Amino acid sequence: MARVPLSLIGVSLTLFLTGRPLGATVTIGIVILAGIEINHGLVLLSYVRQL
Numbered sequence: 001m002a003r004v005p006l007s008l009i010g011v012s013l014t015l016f017l018t019g020r021p022l023g024a025t026v027t028i029g030i031v032i033l034a035g036i037e038i039n040h041g042l043v044l045l046s047y048v049r050q051l
Contacts, residue, residue, distance in 0.1 A: 003037045004038065007037055008034075
């Protein structure tokens, strides 16, 4: 679960450095990124349990 806040920090830093505003497409991208991170964490957790 620590991956989601870290990815949000990366998104915020990238938006700040490039000077881009937080728009609808960026928000959709953040939601998709959070979903991917959660899915990856669940797959990793199930793999560890399997081992």
